[in-house]
Amino acid sequence: MGTPEISRRTFVKLSAAFAAGAGLSLGLGTDLLNLMKIGAAEAKELSQQLAGVLKKYTACAMCPAECALEMWIKDDRVFKIYGNASCPFNDGTACAKGAAGQQLIYSPDRLKHPMIRVGERGEGKFKRVSWEEAIDFVAQKLTKIKSEFGAESIIMDAGDVTDRDQYYRLFFAYGSPNCTEHGSICDTPRRHGPKLMLGGKRIEPDIMRPVLVRQKNGSLQYDKQYRTKLIIFHGWNPFVATRITYEGRGTVAAKVENGCKIIVVDPAHTNTAAKADMWLPIRPSTSPDFFAAMLRYILENDDPTRFDRRYIDWGFKKFSLGWEEFEASFKSWWNKSDPINNLPYFSLEWAENRTGLPKEQIAEVAHLFGITKPAALVWGMQSPGHNYNGYVASILGTALNIITGNFDVPGGAIDTEITKASKGGNATGKHFKNKKVKRTIDGKEIEGEVERLHMDAYGDWPAGWDEVVGDFPRRFLEGVTINYGPFKGHKYSIKAFFIRTGNPIITGSATYRWKEALTAKEKNGEYKVPLVVNIDSLYLETGMYADVILPEASYAERMSLSDIYPPHALLFLRDAVIKPLHECKNPTDIMNMLAKRLADLGDKDLKASDFWEKYKSEEDFVDEMLAGSPGMFNIGEPLPYPNFPEGYKITGTPESLEAGKVNINHEKKEVKGELLTVKWLRAHKGVAVWPMSWNRYRRFDKEKLEYVPNKTWPPTGSKMIEFSFKRYEQYNKLIEASGIIPIGLKQLGWERYPQSFYWFETKWNPYTNPEYAKYAKDFPFQIICGRVHHAMSGTQLVPWLAETPAEGTFMPMNNAFEYEIGDADGKGQIQPKRNKFKANSWCVGTMAMNASDATKMGVKTGDQVMVENPLGKKTTTKVFVTEGIRPGTVKMGFGTGGRFTPGMGGTYAQRNYTPNHNELVDPDNLSPIMGMPTYADMIVKITKV
Amino acid sequence: MGLDVVEAVLKFRVDAYNILRHLYLFGPRRHIIDELLHLFDRIDIANASPDLVTSFKLLEPLKGLESARYEETIERLQYEFSRLFIGPGSPPVPLYESRYRSPDSLLMQETAIAIRLNYLSSGLVSGGASHIPEDHLAVELEYVYYLAGETLKDFQKNDTQTMKDNLEEQRNFLQGRLDWIAEIAERVVANSEDSIITGIVTFTRGIIEEDVEWLRTYIESASASQPAAAMVTRSSSDTGAQQDGEIH
Known part of the structure; x- marks a missing residue:
């Protein structure tokens, strides 16, 4: 028996002690950390499977359009990405961004591990820590902040992509009402008019095809017909810059298949303008001027007796409130002279002077819009969405679509915010905001709901609805004063800022102001905002100013629902098609970890039954988000479900509703089918589609033999179209009770939010102001x-x-x-x-x-x-x-x-x-x-x- | 010299790769660095390769530091380790093999998939608490650590055939896969002035290169001396072959 000759190559020093006892005696663990032993049979099977390809269905997040995707998975790796042909939102298409997703998922520049800052904010110096260390660091700080300053001192900004509900839930439960997302600093003026008048947000042309429609024989079929004859894209560039991605292909299809004319009003010759029949290079920041001139032209020249002047479909008055006051308020400006040009407001000459467009062109566009039906007027995110007076444009644009008879008609203008399926439900945790808390103000103990502590809605911006928190950097520097509601007089500082998948240093307000706010220090040398946490898959500029970085699973590694804007109820799953890479975690796990650690530290607001015991997986959470879906009403023409009572609220899987497997509650006016679940979606290529209908604001009265308002939809206070701005009334009541005029109204010289049409100029425009x-x-x-x-x-x-x-x-x-x-x-x-x-x-x-x-x-x-x-x-x-x-x-x-x-x-x-x-x-x-x-x-x- | 010498080397290998996988997975934490320094006590520096000598010289000063200074150094090392290997952002020395071998410099490409076959051949899959891609340096080192441990068991059980297979897999893996450690070490030298980090990666490269050579020599010698079946056979007489001092 021989011994191998190894003496030539042995670098190990071998004393008796080492030889006898060395080895396997380290203080380090010996268990495998990344690898796991499996049986031989399983290993063999897995080896054979490495050649296989799985198709999985999910949703994109390379941009906020969130198209439905089919991802090809091989060896637990995404290697091909296509559009999901089962989803009518993108109808099988995927743009260059979507198809390039692997380069983001597998980017070496992704965040991979939890990290804690070791340098100054902005230096980008971090050290790697474990999840336990990172969560403990954050939870300890949150516990201290809540104890010393109140839970409202925390802002959770859930950024620019969806899948945010877990974070909302966590921080609403923690006790802060200040949860927001990118939309609050994106284009609120653009959405203002539809919100006031329709309860909606986003008016889009009815050009998503196909749409599932109930046929006269009771069957459901996909309708592929484009009916739109004219679209005016005003500062709107759907070929490159919209989350409503069907508008790109829909615009071309409507042109080719229906002879639809396209007008683009934009200072820049965009990709959309390249497809247009007419491009009007308007002066920037004059969108309200253009719309006001259109409305004046239409009102002045409308003639029901002439087929070529029949601009207004006066039937709208039956379905709306307050038109007379709106019209009177609008017309009251006609005789006033604009100090910038001494011309009467809203006249063609006035508009020519201000917009820089020939008055003949403005008249032509107004005429074409009035005479062409169905048509849609759509306005954009940049302008007027980002103008000081963009509200005026969106109100006028909404009014123009309504009075010309284009609102919610086939081929017309659809408010997609109020036609999409509802999702989220109780999972978002809004009910936590109803919890009563006490604060001591001027020596008196005051009790009220958590939501009344909202930094904007009860601070300087009472009309900041939908969790709008836009006034960020200033809050960090100056703090919050509550001006309205029970906590009037309460002051608090912002002590923690959670930024998840957003990057406000580059995209929210001025970069230098953000840097100033996040690096400002107290006299004792501590940062004014002592905790900044960045949750993201990417390392963006705002992350450089964070104290803690928590790496979040990429969009291919987490589960949620797409946040899309179709013209009818449609939902699709964002599935976790691969496991989270590196040490990244999905939002549900992050939520549960932080909630549990806070509870361990004594926070009684975070309960196991609301978090880690309730949601043992992402699927549990998403199932709860789906519980109320689609939440659509059985309204419009053709009626989506003729076998169910008209006007009732519908929930359940398309399959169960179609089969009549439902419970009908006449008292609550609800039809409930089988609950939609992740499991159901996975069995149906990730997509659920319910029927489309139009004219959803009316019903046919069989006794009167005419259409009447159904008083179910649109979701305004009156369930009618509102030209009178009743939504503002609640804010005016707050002002009356408080006696404090909001700073925005003070700038305008107003004391109350107006009840009807209003006008004010934008800023930094030398040609109109x-x-x-x-x-x-x-x-x-x-x-x-x-x-x-x-x-x-x-x-x-x-x-x-x-x-x-x-x-x-x-x-x-x-x-x-x-x-x-x-x-x-x-x-x-x-x-x-x-x-x-x-x-x-x-x-x-x-x-x-x-x-x-x-x-x-x-x-x-x-x-x-x-x-x-x-x-x-x-x-x-x-x-x-x-x-x-x-x-x-x-x-x-x-x-x-x-x-x-x-x-x-x-x-x-x-x-x-x-x-x-x-x-x-x-x-x-x-x-x-x-x-x-x-x-x-x-x-x-x-x-x- | 006898079979206990072989066993000692096999134990050393287990410990060395255990330390390295922890080091590249968790970064330079104190208890890991402590173990690394202890490991030097078992290396015959006088006869070791230039890389091991260099790393010894670079890391040895740590031993003399008083406690507070040592803690401070560890804290600095953790930052430097993050900057070089982790990010956030584009770290100059990413620790994923795909990053160096894929056409698009992406992670989880064919390289990572190919490694799965290596792991599966030993009945292993990725299954830790995190899902670090399989071609991360720490995972590749863990694979060698696992095989080194299995080899030691084989040796102790006299299972010569399995030991032979394991050793050959290790040699092939270290030669054909982990050769990118050379690139890592060169990049660290180019991107960092930190002598400790440089010492760590130089040590890693040195250990792997020495090990490859040891494996080659051992497998060849074993094959020559045991052409039939067993590479190693233990008997009671061999236990007396242990000797003091260094093995040459």
Whole structure:
């Protein structure tokens, strides 16, 4: 028996002691940590399965459109992404962003582990910690903050993608009413008119096809017919920048199949304008002016006796309240003279002067809109959504759709907020806000519901509905004073900011103000906001200012429901198609971990029965979200369910409703089928579709033999269309009880929210507001901004998309740079190497400028310029010279430049010469009704660098 | 020299890979660094490879630090470790093999899938508390740790055939997979001035390279001396072969 000869290669020192006792005696654990032993048979089976492909159905989150996807999974890895053909929302399509999802899911730049800051905020210095350490760190701080300052001192901002309900639930239960999401600082003025008048938010053209429709023979069939004949996209660019993705393909289909005409009103010649029959390059920040002129023209020229002047469908009056007052208020301006041009308000001449468009064109658009039916007028996120006076435009736009008979008719204008399926239900935890709490104010103990502590709704912005919390950075610096309700006089500071999947430092108000707020310190050297927690899959700029980073599962690794805007009830699942990578956790697990740790530390508001015992898995949580779905009413034509009573609320799976497996409660007017569940959705390719109907505000009265309001829908207070702004009444009551005029109303010189049509000017527009006329000479450019198709943070860092140009504001105009990628080495092997990207091969944020302006300035494409606003704030950018923008206007993309986080991959390399539009936003110019930053109101001067 | 020498080396391997997998999974925590320093006591530095000598020189000063200074150094190391290997953002030295071998520099690509077959061949799947991709350095080291442990058991059970298979799998895996440790070490040198981190990765590279060579020599020697069946056979007489001092 021999012994192998090993003496030549033994590096181990072997004393007797070492030889005898060494080995396996370490203080470290010996169990496997990442690998797990399985049986031989199972291992063999798994080895064989490695060749198999699974198709799983889920929803995208590469942008907020959240299209339904079919992901091909091989070896527990996503390797192909297609649209889900079973879902009519995107009807099997997937855009470049959706198809590039693997590059985000498997990005090496993702957040992977919990981390705690070790440097100063903004330095980006963190150390890795365990989940237990991170959760304990956060829970200890939250416990202290709640004890010393009250739970309301916490803001939970759930950011720009969905799947936020778990975080809302956690913090509502904790005791803070201040939970919000990106929508609050996105486009609230755009949504204001539909909310006031319809109880909705988003008016879109009826061009999602197919739609499931009840047939006369009782069957359900997909209707593929496009009926729309005219769409006016005003500051709306659905081909690149909307979550309503069906509008891109629907617009083309309506043109081709129905001869639909498209009018685009936009300072920039967008991709949508490229498909239009008419492009009107309007002066920025004049949307209300354009709509007001349209309405005046229609009212002045409507003639029911002439087929070519029959603009108004007066039938709308039967289904609405307050038109006479609205009309009178609107007309009261007609005889007033505008100080900026001495012309009567809303006249064509007035509008020509202010919008910079020929009055004949304005008249033509108004005429076409009045005479063409069905039609839809749609307005956009940037303008008027980001104007100080965008509310006026959205009110006028809503009115125009209603009076011309286009609201909720086939091919017309649908408010998709109030037609989509409801979801969330009790899972969101809003009921926790009803809990009574006590606060001592001026020595008196006051009791009231948690929701009455809301920093905006009971603070400075009583009309900040839908959990709008827009006045962020100022709150961090100045604190909150409650002005309304039982807690009037209560003051509190913001002591913790949770930001999840959002990046307000780049996209919310001015970047410099955010930095100031998050780094401001007390005299004792502590940060004014002592806890900032970032929950995300990506490492964005706001994360650099966090104390704790909690890595969240990517959209392919977590479960929820898509948050979409179809014209009828439709839901689809975001399924966890692969396991969370790295140490990432899904929102349900994060919620439960934090809730449990808080409870362990003595917080009695966090109960096992509300969290970790109630939701043992994501599926438990999503099942509860689905319990009330679709929550639609059995209304409209054709009636979705003719076998059930008209007007009743419908819940249950499409299958059970169709089979009549329901319980009908006549007292509550409810029809309940079998509960929709994750299991049901998975068995149906992730999608549930219920029938579409139109004219959902009316019913046919068989006795009167005419249509009458059904008093069920739209979901306003009166269940009628409201031209009288009854929604404002509740806020006026608060003002009356308190005696405090909200700061926004004070700016307007108002004491109450108006009951009908109102008008006020925007800010930072020298051409419409006399207060700013003095800036016109020195700051000759108006700056606009728009979302670029794939220039969101999560898509900019995807190399496939970074090399795809978009609309002049995201162009291959980079300086030469090096960035590491894998590349072939010539021997068939892929090796990592620092790849040298040539100049003009990688898309970067740019600024589009009209060719005539560029010529005057001696600037050409690629030249670097400095852009400065009257506040002295600057950003630098390369210029993209184009004929496709109105002279005197420049345009940048949102969040496309100045990206200073290393988490942005190759885009980080471009940070020093690309523009950050938000550096130019006036952080003190908040829109006066709801307090949102007014990104679209600014003027600049430009100098060549 | 006898079979106890072999057993000692096999035990050393188990301990070394156990420390390394913990180190790259959890970062430079104090108790892990302590164990790493203890491990040097068992290395014949005078006859070790240049990498092991270098790492010894870089890490040895830690031993002399008084407690507070040691804690401070560990805290600094944790940050530097995060900056280099974890992020957030784009760390200069990512610890995923796919990052270095895939065309798109993405994670979870063919490399990670191929490694699954290695793991499955030993009856293992990814199944820890987290779902770190299988081609993370810590997971690959854990795989070697597992096989090293199994080899030790085989040795102690005289199961020579299984031991042979295990050793060959380890040699192939270390040579064909974990060779990217060289890239890691070079990147750390290029991206960090921290002598301790440099010492850690140099040590990792040194151990793997020494181990590959030891495995090669041992397998060849065993095959030559035991062409029939058993690579290693223990008998009571061998236990007396243990000797003081170093083995050459």
